[in-house]
Amino acid sequence: MTARALSIATIATLAAACSSLAFADSPSKNDRPSPYPSTAQEWPGRGVIRVFDWMSQNREHFWRERSKKQNSIVFAGDSLTAQWPHLNAEFPSVTVANRGIGGDVSRGLLFRFEEDVLALEPKAVVILIGTNDLTARQKASDSLANVEAMIALHQSRSKAPIILCTVPPSAHRQAPVDEQQLKILNAGLRAIAERSEHIDLVDLFIATATADSEPDPRLFKPDRLHLNAEGYARWKAALQPVLHEHGML
Numbered sequence: 255m256t257a258r259a260l261s262i263a264t265i266a267t268l269a270a271a272c273s274s275l276a277f278a279d280s281p282s283k284n285d286r287p288s289p290y291p292s293t294a295q296e297w298p299g300r301g302v303i304r305v306f307d308w309m310s311q312n313r314e315h316f317w318r319e320r321s322k323k324q325n326s327i328v329f330a331g332d333s334l335t336a337q338w339p340h341l342n343a344e345f346p347s348v349t350v351a352n353r354g355i356g357g358d359v360s361r362g363l364l365f366r367f368e369e370d371v372l373a374l375e376p377k378a379v380v381i382l383i384g385t386n387d388l389t390a391r392q393k394a395s396d397s398l399a400n401v402e403a404m405i406a407l408h409q410s411r412s413k414a415p416i417i418l419c420t421v422p423p424s425a426h427r428q429a430p431v432d433e434q435q436l437k438i439l440n441a442g443l444r445a446i447a448e449r450s451e452h453i454d455l456v457d458l459f460i461a462t463a464t465a466d467s468e469p470d471p472r473l474f475k476p477d478r479l480h481l482n483a484e485g486y487a488r489w490k491a492a493l494q495p496v497l498h499e500h501g502m503l
Contacts, residue, residue: 287313287369299361299403301387301396309362312336312355316370323351327502328371330404331382332358334422338486348502351376359386360400367404372411378502379408380493382419382458384439385479388431389424394439402446405453415500417493418447420459423469426479433467454499456492 290305291297326349329335335354342350353370355362360383371379381404387397401418408416420440424431440459447455462473462485469478473485481489497503 287317297361297365299364299400301361301392302359302390303361304357304359304386306357309355313366313370316353320373323349323374325349325375325377326351327378328353328374328376329380330363330371332356332386334385334481335382337480344490357386360384360397364400364403367407372408376414378415378417378500380417380419384421385424388435389429391432394435394442397439398442415452415454417454417456417496418443419456422458422462423467424479425469426477454496456496458489458492461488461492
């Protein structure tokens with residue numbers, strides 16, 4: 255499998271990031287999702303770009319499922335979301351769409367947000383993104399700008415609630431994160447939720463970290479990056495009160 259990783263020196267504004275997604279409206283007339291852009295200039299948002307072979311395969315699957323996932327609670331993110339086992343069974347009273355892709359970064363999620371998330375006319379959107387940004391040494395400010403661009407896109411289309419999740423701790427030896435940038439990123443996510451009455455926060459970092467801000471070994475796989483079954487149970491427990499508050503459970 256091949257991978258591309260591009261760092262962008264010239265950063266677009268939030269408005270430019272949103273307008274760059276206009277091309278994503280047209281693929282609804284086609285029979286497959288938009289291909290990933292071939293040049294950095296075509297990507298919306300800020301920061302690192304990562305494209306792996308399986309990402310297009312995942313999006314093809316999402317495309318085929320789009321009709322039966324209308325009006326669902328959409329979980330959008332990277333492998334932390336993608337690897338949630340039996341997500342549908344965890345919330346049996348509602349339709350759930352898992353739109354996590356392993357290896358994805360916030361800029362990648364922003365690119366596919368229209369087709370993979372908004373096109374489902376979701377009743378709520380749960381966003382967890384940023385771990386791979388951090389392992390790529392991306393500035394937290396770029397990740398936050400991409401998240402705010404997703405929120406702007408959503409709120410231009412829908413009043414459905416957005417549930418932002420803070421990024422859990424990580425201690426993977428081959429993919430270390432910058433702890434200071436992680437703190438800045440999570441502080442920024444909390445601030446986004448605090449200043450908007452239409453955005454809820456699930457503090458997944460606090461829910462999964464030890465007292466010294468390390469991954470709680472009871473909740474993570476041996477790689478100290480991905481959640482285990484107990485970790486997903488903790489995430490579910492943190493989400494349930496918010497979903498109940500919105501009358502979805």
